[in-house]
Amino acid sequence: MANEKKINYVILGLLNHEPLTGYEIKKRIDHSLKFFWSGSFGSIYPALEALEADGCVEKEEESSGRGKIIYSITEKGRALLREWLVKPAEKDELRYETLLKLFFGRELGREGILDHIQKFEEKIRNELLILEGYAANLEKVQDEEEHKYYLLTVRFGIETYRAYLAWCEEAKAVLQKD
Amino acid sequence: MANEKKINYVILGLLNHEPLTGYEIKKRIDHSLKFFWSGSFGSIYPALEALEADGCVEKEEESSGRGKIIYSITEKGRALLREWLVKPAEKDELRYETLLKLFFGRELGREGILDHIQKFEEKIRNELLILEGYAANLEKVQDEEEHKYYLLTVRFGIETYRAYLAWCEEAKAVLQKD
DNA sequence: GCATGATATATCAGAATGATATATTGATGA
DNA sequence: TCATCAATATATCATTCTGATATATCATGC
Secondary structure, eight states: OOOOOHHHHHHHHHHTTSOBOHHHHHHHHHHTSTTTOOOOHHHHHHHHHHHHHTTSEEEEEOSSTTOOEEEEEOHHHHHHHHHHHHSOOOOEEEEEHHHHHHHTHHHHOHHHHHHHHHHHHHHHHHHHHHHHHHHHHHHHOOOSTHHHHHHHHHHHHHHHHHHHHHHHHHHHHHHHOO | OOOOOHHHHHHHHHHTTSOBOHHHHHHHHHHTSTTTOOOOHHHHHHHHHHHHHTTSEEEEEOSSTTOOEEEEEOHHHHHHHHHHHHSOOOOEEEEEHHHHHHHTHHHHOHHHHHHHHHHHHHHHHHHHHHHHHHHHHHHHOOOSTHHHHHHHHHHHHHHHHHHHHHHHHHHHHHHHOO
C-alpha cells in the first residue's frame, strides 16, 4: 500500500495529550512538530472523519457559536496509536532543495551557490534561536512526563542546526578560496 | 500550484551532466542524491515524456536490443534548469518518523523509545561509513568541476550524521538515568 | 539449458500538498 | 458605534508523488 496514512498517527498522538479541533491540530503540527513533520488541512479533515467513522476518535460538536468540532481519542484509537508506536520507523527522510541546487551547482556558478548558502544559513540561524527558546522553557518547566520527550526532539533540532551552521562556514570557505 | 514538479529539475540536472535512460536516472537519484532527495519511476517516466513533448529533452531510441530510450538535455532544457537554479530554494524539509515516535514517547515508554534510538543510531552509523567513502574518493579525484559541489553535499551529510550520533548518546544518557 | 538478478519501461491506486473558498469571532481604533 | 482586519474554523480539489505491481529482456554462472 502507498504509505499507510501517517497523518492518522499524528492526529492520534496529539489527541492522546488533549482534545482538539482540526484547526488546532494543524497549529500543533506547524509549531510543535514543525522541525520534523508537516501536515495540511487537506489531509487532516478527511482523516478526522475517517477516524471518527472507525471509532478511533469521538467528536463533540459545539451547538452554539461557529459550530466547531472538538475531537478526542477513544480507547480503540489509543490501541491503534500504541500499535504504530512499537513498530520500527519506516522512513526518515531529508528533502533539501538547497542541497539539490548545490549538487547541480556547476551550471549556476560560485556566486549563485554562495547566495543559496547565505539564505540557508540565515534561515537556520533564526530557527535555531526559536529552538533554543523552546529548550530553555522545557528545561525550566518539567511538570509533565511528556516534556522529557519534547525536549529530546528539540535537542535533536539544536544539535543538527549547529552542525548545519558549521557546514555553512566550511562551504563558504571552500567556495571563496577561488 | 501544488509543488511545481521538482522531478523535472532533478532530471534536467542529471541529464545536464550526461545522457541517461529513465532507469539510470532512478539509479542516480537512489545513489548520488539519496541523502537529500528521492524520486520514483512513477514520476520519472511521465516527466520524461512531458519534458520531451516540451522540447526540453531529446530521446534516442535504441532500435536493436531491448529498445531502451536514452534522453539528453536540449538548450531549452538547460535554460529551464538555469531559471530554476537561480530561484531561492522553496522548501528544505526533514521528515523523521523516528522523531515523531519520540515526540509521542510517553505512550510507548522508555524501553520502546530506546529501541527506536538504537535502530536509528545503527542506520546512521552505516550511512555515515558510505558517505565517508564517497568523500575520500571525491577528495582524491578532483578531475571534474562538478566534484567540488558533489563533495560539499557529501560533507553536509557527514557533519549532519555526526551530530545525529552525538545526539543519540545524549538521548540514551537522558533516558537511562531513570 | 536454465535459473537468477540486473536492466528497462510502464501504469495505477492511494496519500499528501498547496491553494482556494466560505464564514465566523474577537480585537483595534476611528 | 461600527468598520476593518487578523485569527479561527471547516471543507474541497487539482496536481504531485509514492510505492507497488506488471511485463519483458539481457547477462551471468552453473
